[in-house]
Amino acid sequence: MWRRNFSTGAAASRALTGKKFDALVIGGGHNGLTAAAYLARAGLSVAVLELNRSEISKFSSRDAEAYPSDFMDLLLAPASKVLNNWFEAEVLKATLGTDAIIGTTGSVHTPGSGYVLLHHVMGETDGDRGVWSYVEGGMGSVSLAISKAAKEAGAHILTNAEVSQLIVNDSGATSGVVLADGTEILSSMVLSNATPYKTFMELVPNNVLPDEFTSNLKHSDYSSATTKINLAVDELPKFESCKLSHPDAGPQHMGTIHIGSERMEEIDSACQDAVNGIPSRRPVIEMTIPSVLDKTISPPGKHVINLFVQYTPYKPSDGSWSDPAYRESFAQRCFSLIDEFAPGFSSSIIGYDMLTPPDLEREIGLTGGNIFHGAMGLDSLFLMRPVKGWSSYRTPVQGLYLCGSGTHPGGGVMGAPGRNAANVVLQDFKRR
Structure with missing residues (x-):
């Protein structure tokens, strides 16, 4: 066959x-x-x-009454309004807010970003709603x-x-x-x-x-501000927030790790850099370490790390993605930011590749590098x-x-x- x-x-x-x-x-x-x-x-x-x-009123009259306005907010409002209405902790709001900007050139304050948030959390895996899964x-x-x-x-x-x-x-x-x-x-x-x-x-x-x-x-x-960086490292990141006495993987390595987004204003600031034509000075980074869960993709003692990075304009005003030095400078900016939270991360890197919006367009056929086809x-x-x-x-x-x-x-x-x-x-x- x-x-x-x-x-x-x-x-x-x-x-x-x-x-x-x-x-x-x-x-x-x-x-x-x-x-x-x-x-x-x-x-x-x-x-x-x-x-x-x-x-990716039958049970509560209060929920039924709230549903129309809540649903309209999710469709039309900025994600920041939705998150401010529902939560108090700034770090929680910012962490959830990253789901409202994935693959976009907008901010958490952009009207309609509430829908992007909904789009990324309304799916389910094995009956668990809002869960993202990793495929071996x-x-x-x-x-x-x-x-x-x-x-x-x-x-x-x-x-x-x-x-x-x-x-x-x-x-x-x-x-x-x-x-x-x-x-x-x-x-x-x-x-x-x-x-x-x-x-x-x-x-x-x-x-x-x-x-x-x-x-x-x-x-x-078809605009895009998304860059993907894939790395091979010789040790797991040692996060300052959860130091361990052993080198083995812990819970802190097994989910999505959010870096550069402790407050929603940090996300908005990173977005404004891109609006002004430059890659974010403090990028918003979502890190995953799939090799912690999947031993088939890396040799013993080594790991694969994926970075989903915002915001990187398709045509930056201060340089070009076709310039190797410019690309290297931005990659090192991302690694240095991770070093602030996991000292020594940069020195653990064996190698990496980076896909900017023009790379995504050329290599995968995504117009403008937009991962959603628009x-x-x-x-x-x-x-x-x-x-x-x-x-x-x-x-x-x-x-x-x-x-x-x-x-x-x-x-x-x-x-x-x-x-x-x-x-x-x-x-x-x-x-x-």
Whole structure:
């Protein structure tokens, strides 16, 4: 099954030349793979085309009375208002507040950031609401598991298969795609897991889309201030707040560790730096140490540390992310901040890599480096996602669908956009 349905390179694409599928999926991210798995299980012939090699009053009358205003605050208000209403301790409010700025260029004081907070805490794991989980082997294991399910259902997955253009016939309907090597793969249904901008501005031929749709899409917000730093270290951080007499992992190493955000005003100050065009002088850092829980990803005595960092403008005004010295300077700024809380952290680093917004755009295809395929603002949620009038996963091109995080319900590793899109495709397929 693996050999038959998982293939890579030019030979694989040539083998599919002229073959017609019921559906094609552009991009092997978790949403694309989820859509492919559901479609294949429903009996459709499916191929996934991936550029790269590898792949959340009934019980209380008081609560019932409070619900409408609380819910509207979560949708419309700044996260700081929500947190100030609910909590007293500043450090608790700031810690929770980081969930309101993940992947955004906004502050905890930005209207609508309450929804971003809700978006990141309303999911569940094994019935525990608001819990985030770690997957053994890293997040790539999620895609591997979904791709395994898709292949077992009969889907073909091609890697190193870069889609360069959508084929649109004279009637305005899609009939397949063209790969970068010129190979044509045919289907009257194509699902794109790429960002809406990349899908319509780069893959769809010119003069196919309605002017209003194109205008709305071009003016959508793809800004990002997120940087990811992955490190290998030779010892665990020794936090001043919880010193231990042994080098082994403790509870302080097993959750999300928040650095640079003891007060909501610190978060806002870091954001204002980015608004003024410079990376935050005191970045907001969320640290995780997955190797404490997962011994499969690092050798004995060594550890993997992930840093999710805000705020880093796509085009900083005081330098360029293409400058190695500029990149190194910012990385050392982050490590020095961690040293304030865990002395000696910097000296434990064996090596690291860093993904800034331009890196995320170039290497992963995230327009503007936005991890959500577009901002999660008030003007781009629900019926407005990705643009007004096109929230049903269908698009102005007949037979072309969106299945990525640029559709409802948005970003996060949950597979909901892929599943929803697959259901819409199946509805349309049955009507034929």
